[in-house]
Every structure is written in C-alpha cells, then in structure tokens.
Amino acid sequence: MPQTSVVFSSILGPSCSGQVQPGMGERGGGASSGSGDLIFQDGRLISGSLEALMEHLVPTVDYYPDRTYIFTFLLSSRVFMPPHDLLARVGQICVEQRQQLEAGPEKAKLKSFSAKIVQLLKEWTEAFPYDFQDEKAMAELKAITHRVTQCDEENGTVKKAIAQMTQSLLLSLAARSQLQELREKLRPSAVDKGPILKTKPPAAQKDILGVCCDPLVLAQQLTHIELDRVSSIHPEDLMQIVSHMDSLDNHRCRGDLTKTYSLEAYDNWFNCLSMLVATEVCRVVKKKHRTRMLEFFIDVARECFNIGNFNSMMAIISGMNLSPVARLKKTWSKVKTAKFDVLEHHMDPSSNFCNYRTALQGATQRSQMANSSREKIVIPVFNLFVKDIYFLHKIHTNHLPNGHINFKKFWEISRQIHEFMTWTQVECPFEKDKKIQSYLLTAPIYSEEALFVASFESEGPENHMEKDSWKTLRTTLLNRA
8 A cells, every 4th residue: 555644744744833944945935914925923834825825835946845834735725726736837837947047047956956846746646646646637747747857868867756756656546446446345235124024133143242252352353444444544535524525414525436435435434333233232132142242342342442442432332322222221221331331421422522532632642652553543533533624624714814825724734634644554453353354344234224123123112102113114114025
C-alpha cells in the first residue's frame, strides 16, 4: 500500500502550527493588508486571497514554502477549486517565474528553480496521489514536468526525479483501485429470514462463541480490522466532508462515489458490526445462552475500550441497544449489567459526549507517551469525528469580511485531520487470527425485519404496541411469500 499517511506525518510534523520555519523564506511579507496580500499574525499565516495563497505555494529561486503550508493549502484548496484547476494555475505561475528568470540576470538559477518545482510536485503526488486519478490533473502534471525538463539537458537529474515521482504515483493509484475492487467483492449483504417465522438455527450451527470465546482476543481481532479499514482513508477523503457534505443526517458526499469509497466502506463496517452483534444475540434459541452472549459482548466492548478501540466499542453498544435486542427484557433481567452501565456512561451523549471525549483525550495522551504499539492505539468513534469536522466547517466561515480566505480555520481542520491520520499509522501489535476475522467479516447478518422476527419468537410481544408490530410483520412476510 502507498505510504500516504507517513508522508502526511513528515509534512505536518507534530503540531501543524503553520509557523514560518527559519531558512524557508517568507513570501508575502508581514501583517500587511490588501486583497492580494497574505496576513500573518505572530509569524503565522491567518488569511489571504486565493490568488495570493496559490502564489505562496509556488517556489521561487530564493524561496520554498513551509511544508506544513504545502499540505494544509493542498488539502483546503479543494473547497474552492478542483485539484486540476489548482495544478493548472501552479503551471501558469511556474511559466511566469521561468520567463522572468530567462529574461533577467539570474538565468543560471533556472535549473535550481526547476528542481524546486519538481520537489513541490513530488510532495503533492505523495501526500495526495488520488488527486491525479483525474485525467485533467494528469495532463497538467505532464505539461508542467515537460517544461521543467527543458532546463535539464546536461545530466538529467530533474528527469530522473520526475520519472521516479511518476512511477510512485502510478503504483499508488493502482494499489487503491485494486483495494476498492477487493473490498467491493467482500462486502456482506443482509440476510432476510423471509416468511420462515418459527425456524431456529440448528444447534450445530456455528456462532461467535463457537469461533472465539475470549473477549480480549475478539477485541484484538476487531482492532485488526479497524486499523486495516481506517488505513485506507486518506486526508482528501476527509476533506470531502467539508466540501461536499449535504447535511448531518446524510454525510455521504455528492458526485463521484469512488472519491469517498473509503469513507463509505468504513461507515458500513460500523453498521455491519452493530447488526452482527444484534444477529448473534437474537438468533440464539435458549434464554440462558442469549444471556451468555450479551455478557460476552459486554466484555468484548470493555476490552475494546481498554485497548483504545472506541469505534468497535460504540458499534457493539449500538448493536445491543437496537430495538430487537433491547426489548428482550427477560434475557436482560439475567444479565449482570454493571459493566454495561459503565460502558454506556462512557458513551453518554449528553454535553456533546463529554465522557467519551475525556476518555479519548486520555487515550491520546497515552499514545503520545507510549513506548509500545499496544499503548499507541487510538481508534476514535468515526461518526463523531466526522461531525466534529463538519461543525468546525459550519461554525467558521470560509471567507472574512475583506474577502480573504479564513486560513486560520483551515489550519485547525488540518490539525484535526493530522491527528486522525497519525492514529491510522499505528501497526497492530496483536497476532492476526484469520479464522476469527473471516467469521466477523462474512458471518450472515439479519435484516431489521429478520431481527424482529427472531426477537419476537424468543420473547413474545408484551404490550399492545408490540403485538400490533408483530401482527403487521407476520402479515407482511406472509403476503410477500
């Protein structure tokens, strides 16, 4: 897999402060005003016109942009223009810079300028290789590299750098395409019990306890799957949340779905895990065994919390809170719920999930001070992370009253995405169990209707509302048959 997240970390460093680094040069001056200028505050770029920000991205003979700025601007610019348009404008600025050098006394520095342009393109293709899936962007890239190679007729060092950059880019694009095809083939579908209202799974049919009865081991395998899935999410995927989110109720991006495949796949994994938990509970015939299944998943969720895998923990809790499971009062009456109450306390939605955020902060601090991979694991609740980015985008405007882009806002968005991407880089320290993972990823999952059927068969309806629901469901399924 392409090491996009590693490049991301090296570009942003530990803080993503946006400070101008010593020796990097400072283009655009200090705290001057004017629509074409950049505004700095205590050495930090806070606003500027789009044109000035684009010019600030392009190197000169004596200047190379701060690497944190390169990443943050490339990330945020897609809110205002597609990458191929930005690349076209970068190409125009490069031509203008080159023409000035050829006409002036610094013609000898032309080769040095070309090398800096190639370095900028290299950082772009490494950090955001999927910007170049677009044919227009690839055409612009070829046009720029063709121009800069004309200054390298003697020893071909610039040509070699361009060839290496192009090869790495093509490998990254091919790897992502193959991964998407594989995950599409493995995507599970819901299983509907249809009209078979009385049939229960045979006693010999395997369930999760028949595959893994150790909560810690199952939590570790869930962490494996989480880190594998989340590692396919890239910074530009997350920025789609800012540029294309329609509403909080539907955070799927408009336009080409392939651009957000990783977000869709990870979101689907959460839903599948929740439904798998509900399926494993509802399909059990005997109340005693259902009680054991619930207690097992409570222990798994607790182990996920201890590991720092909050996303799986939330998915498990969500599965146990689905109506077909939550209504099994006779079963729940036999469950020792003290541990479950603690877990629900951590995920209490009041005060904007204050308890969860405190736990996440503790896990983050542990990760920063960790000496082992086990202590470095932080997997946040993805839906909450998405909403945090969305609210940050909605609360702060893109433009200031003077027309400048509010770059201070984009530093903060970039910082949060940087922190998330840092968590995705952690290598899972637990031994992989293919048998357990295969079950988790391919076990049959009941549809919502099938879950209610199994639930009502296990514990009949207790009130008028449930009786009406059960009657309606039976009629629907029998008519469908």
